Amino acid sequence: MPALTFQDFLLSAPGELLLEWEKKAYSELTADVFGSCALQIGMPQLDTLAANRMQAHWLIDPRGNLCDPKFTLNRIVADPSQLPILNESMDLVTLPHTLDLASNPQQILREAVRVLEPEGRLILTAFNSLGLWWLRQQTVKLGCRPYLPTELVPISLYRLKDWLALLGLEVDRGIFGIYAPGFRSLKRLHAWSWLNKAGDRWMPQFSNLFLLSAVKRLPGPRIVSCESMQKLPGKMPAPGVPAASSTTHSTLLGKKL
Template sequence: MRLTARDLEDFYASRLGETACYLLLKRVNDLWGDCAGRTILGMGYAHPLLAGLSANAKACMAVTPHHGKASYWSATDRGVSTCLAEEDRLPFADNTFDRVILLHAVEEADSPRQVLREAWRVLAPEGRALIMVANRKGLWSLAESNPFGHGRPWTRRQLIAWLNDHLFQVTASTTAVHPPPINFGPLMHMADGWERFGEALTPGLGGVVLVEAVKRLYAHPRGGAGAPVTEKAPGRKGVAQLPRNEADPGCAENL
């Protein structure tokens, strides 16, 4: 069963969740720097990160999928607008946002392909998307006590290949959140030390895979998969063709 927004908010209100958000936000700042004048969309449950970016951004919008009575959202941070919407039918016009963050938006989505397609649609040309997913190689994906232990985890290579097949050009990738997923106060105080240790010795084993990609307006040659053949088309008969020896010689002169 998919986690609700209330489940996710409860996690990010815990010490473990605050630590994960702190480490992820540092990565966002490293990649994007000052977002002054930018419009930012958060898909899935990116509200904790948007709260840290809203001070300088032109506008921040957080959207989460609606899951009936279990849906919940607490809009308490200034500068962040929130709404409930279907993740594969966002209520925004094309090319609306300069930046899009997908956090807890892909792992449990009914159609990850459509979620990514909607992110591409609302992203402005040359806009940047940052996709964050549970790392299949990390400890966090093995612990069901945190949101990254639910749904389908990814490797960095899988996520990069998937984005390249969906009209995105990958520009950066890394992993983050190296502390173990244990909600223990003294351990949380050493989060920066754990992160530096992980970056130096186990760079691919962070709990979260982050990939930044730029919106591309054309497909790579030979990119993507061909559509499967579901039924043979009936043979075509009676296609009109003009025999070569009956062609008007004057036509060739006029070409």
Template sequence: MFSATLFLLFRLAGRYSEAAGHATTGLIPTPCAAAGSAPAFVRHRSSSSRPGKRQAEHDQSGHAPAFIWIPGMSDDFRAMTEFYASRGGRVAARLLRRQLGELWPDLARLNVLGLGHAQPFLSLWQDDARICIAAETRALADTQALASATCIVDEQGLPFPDLSFDRILLCHALETAVSAPRLLRMVWQVLKDDGRVILMVPNRRGLWAHRESTPFGQGAPWSRGQIDRLLAQSLFRVERNAGALWMPPVDLRPVLRLGRLAERTGARMAPQLPGVLLVEAVKDVYAALPTAKRARRRVLVQAV
């Protein structure tokens, strides 16, 4: 019954859409080369329109990132930023932040890295963490939403020294990675020996993975079994599994107001159907390194 209700709301959502307002200020960060270095930013302004009063209030609070299209910005990053600036995106980010806060409640004096597009969630720890860096894997990053340092990185070679971070959050990274094992290998290298990671990925069985208008509908969704096997192959040990976004992916005000109720009800009635999987794993420095299978060889023996 619960799954049927979610499916009905999901189908109805296709009939409704609401354009989100966009602010007219954007920032372009320059790539940084070390975990402790702060990137420089260049401010761009648009003369086409001015942000409204309500949008300006959102910009100052940090809940709705200011956004402007900049020539050269990748389409997926622009769509992702627009989503988190929308009403439904803000509700989804708030529900995800609540779950992340339960997994990592206190990161005081720790080095934190957000990889992929983690800016909507790093506000949880940026005031207490020793270092809090958002490492974007897209073409350009809009960094007005957070005060933490932001840089652009190549997922195939992170520009940080080994053993740099205590905690790493991967958000909108694994599902679009060119090589997921390669990306996790890079994460393993820059993570401290007692460090932990959280993988935030769309659930293959959830509704959000089938909604292309959201960032969770892009790339390849994952199941818990696939994530567990990938982490084991990448020398990580799974510690905890959690989920979020049982709320259907719609931008209807009545549904959004029931977001917390949908989360509680979904976790009890359909624990296998969250929209997003959250998997916490610890770096396993004592795991046996995988070895390639040796080919059989012929051996000469003396004839009888």
């Protein structure tokens, strides 16, 4: 059975629908993300930063594919699992299907988080293993033509959220999209677009695509109340009497001088 590359998939009817949906979704979520530098890792066929107003846009292209000349991205041919970028230097990072088409998605995600500024935003899109498109892909085992890219290995939504949480990212928004069955005709796919509203309301977990948006959080100083300080071992200094040492006081605030 011949393989179906991601590039060839994007030229198909479902691929065209994917590009249409993701262009709209990324535009909606990146337009109001501010800073100085934004980075897209993978998928040069779609400019996920087109609606973003930061001064510098960069693209990591692992295969050196040709980009549309109208893209605003500065291209770097590099391995996404070893980014040639300084730590905490990007205010926005996008991962359009970078993880579910990779052999080492966790390492790529770690690199994306490494280059992301504290309080920076990471946005990713992926195929849903519970969607009808992935169900159609299983007919390959029966000798049918591939419907989705053959290198695709979907990562469940819950696993992705776990990975993000372990890396210190807080998911604050998600979008589910495209519920149409696995047709090969764009006309038939659009004819089933009525499922999108019903799916968003009643069965979002069965969408064919999903988007996650997360913010990189760092542990900060903890505010200690008088009540909690009274529970600490040792005696509290009397009012108006300075503490015995600045080290003790600063430790209570969760910060050593």
